[in-house]
Amino acid sequence: MTDARTQRQGLRSLVGRLPPLRRRALPPLDQLRRSVDGIIARWPDAVRRPDDRDREKLARDMLIRTRTWSWQDITTQRVISAAVAVFDPERRERPDLAPVRDFYMSEIGTCEPGAFLDGMLGIYVDSFTPGAEHTRRLAIALARRKTDLGGRHLKLTRALPGLFHPREAPGQLAQVMLDADDAYDELKSIGMPTPHVSGLAQAAQKTFLERLAPELAGADARTKLFNWLTPENGPTLQNGAGPAVEALLSAWRERTPPDDLRNELAEQIIAAWNDPRLHSGGIWSGFNPELRAILLRWLTHQDMKFFCNMVTATQDSHMWPPRRDFWLELFEDGMIEEAWVAFGSQAREYARNHLVRNGMTDMDRRFGRQLDRGGGTSLLIMRIGNKIVVDGCHSYKTHIFRDSDSKAPELYKLTYHCDSIMRASTKSKSHSAIRHWQQWVLQNV
Structure with a gap:
């Protein structure tokens, strides 16, 4: 009995001298998860x-x-x-x-x-x-x-x-897209390696747009939409993008966005899906005519502002401000239906450095080129009713053609020659007397 008690006491003494047991913690799994995600990203499908x-x-x-x-x-x-x-x-x-x-x-x-x-x-x-x-x-x-x-x-x-x-699946996926800041990256992260190609994502886009549309006048919703349409880490959506651009323009049916926003949206749209004035295919085939007209009006205003701002900055003449105000007033009155700019080489460089700052604009396709007179003259070509009106910077006269005239310059060409237009014109007027010039324009358009 005594021996047993002595053994128990000795055992307790030995256990007391042992180092304390430590519970081993599992290492963090973040690196393992990143490795798995990396493998799936490299071989996604x-x-x-x-x-x-x-x-x-x-x-x-x-x-x-x-x-x-x-x-x-x-x-x-x-x-x-x-x-x-x-x-x-x-x-x-x-x-x-x-x-x-x-x-x-x-x-x-x-x-x-x-x-x-x-x-x-x-x-x-x-x-x-x-x-x-x-x-x-x-x-x-x-x-x-x-x-x-x-x-x-x-x-x-x-x-x-x-x-x-x-x-149920399209609606659930649409909600995932709405909840994410970047729907394209989110869909990739949950196992859809090519979201734009996926039929399920295309089906979800309809609901995604319907729920997003009422908010597209706001910056957050627009960012969410463009993150899906033109993702930073993926291709621009082409097939099915038309309804999305229509939804964006629909937000501005009853009001006009501020100039900076209007210019930004117009440049984003044409950078991704081409200028509808130059291209009739792609998303512009079957595009809602009323909504297309909104974009065309934005582009007309933008091109006129580009031209006017360039001349204002580069031409020191007391006769220019009233000319500028006259053209812009005609636009606001709805008389100028279309406009296109052909920059000379000097003005083109100014436009690249000062007017177009978003990095998306392809100058070679966004504007025409004026090639005569060493590129020193730029042109503003406008459609007013059944007339084509050409105005130019510096001392270039205003020329008016009937749109049925075979010699009338066409809008949206990539190259123009201001001297050829001048020689073809039978109706022109200098700006030497602004009031008489304005009356002449109004009488002839």
Whole structure:
């Protein structure tokens, strides 16, 4: 008994002399998460998008293989690339490819977790079309395998609980876009490597615009919109950008933005989607005429201001201010419908350094060039009713043509020759007597 008590006391004494136990903490996981995100960013997508010219061949090859059940010499990557073709807008409803679509649905249900299953989720997201049969079938098939999807899709399925409910998914994604400062980067971060290409994002954009539209007169909403349309870390949205630009211009139907904002918006729009006065394709094909007219009026005002500001800064003449005020008054009265500037070389350099400061303007396309007289003369070409009116800086006379006159200069050309215009003109007036000159202009337009 005594021996047992002595042993217990000795054991307690020994334990008391042992260093205290320390609980080891797990190291921070931030670096590990960054490494994983870096790998996904570098290799973001298992789906290789085939060139348009190769898609029919891929689809036909898959049709033959499903009919003969021949799978020699084919990789999972090729099968997924063929799915891009089979589910693209040109082929997703073709009756002859129905067996191939059935094959993909069957494989989604029976395949092992891995590259094929993950790739088909990418096909679903990219080919997503509201109300389409292929979208409904892919959603059903993938929903049954949701727990088998790879880790790279975890963020996407968490961000969109209704991902496999085609009626809910676009609205949920639109809310994600609205909640983010930069929707493009946010969509990339949750597992959509090419947001502008994604059919699901295109479907979400409609709701995104509808909810953002009432706020687009405000700076925060405009920034949010442009972060989506023209992302810093991605390409400018082209397909589907028209409704977004229409929504932006709609905010100014009943009022005119301040000059600085008007100029900024006009330059952002034409830098991204070209000048509608020079290009009729792209987003300008089918663009709302009323909203297009708002932008054209902004550009007309802007070009007139560019011309007037340049002359004001570079020409010291008491006769210029009343000329400037006269043209601007005609514009405000709605008489000047269109205007285009052809800068001489000297004025062009001044405009580049002092008038255009946002870094987006391509001077070679934004304005015309005036090439005569060593580039010392700049021109303002205007449409007033059925007349083309040309005014110039310094001592250049004002010339008026009927717009039906074959010798009348066309608006929106890239090069002009002021001496050729002068020789072609049969109706001109100097500015030597401003009051008489103003009366002459009003009588002849």
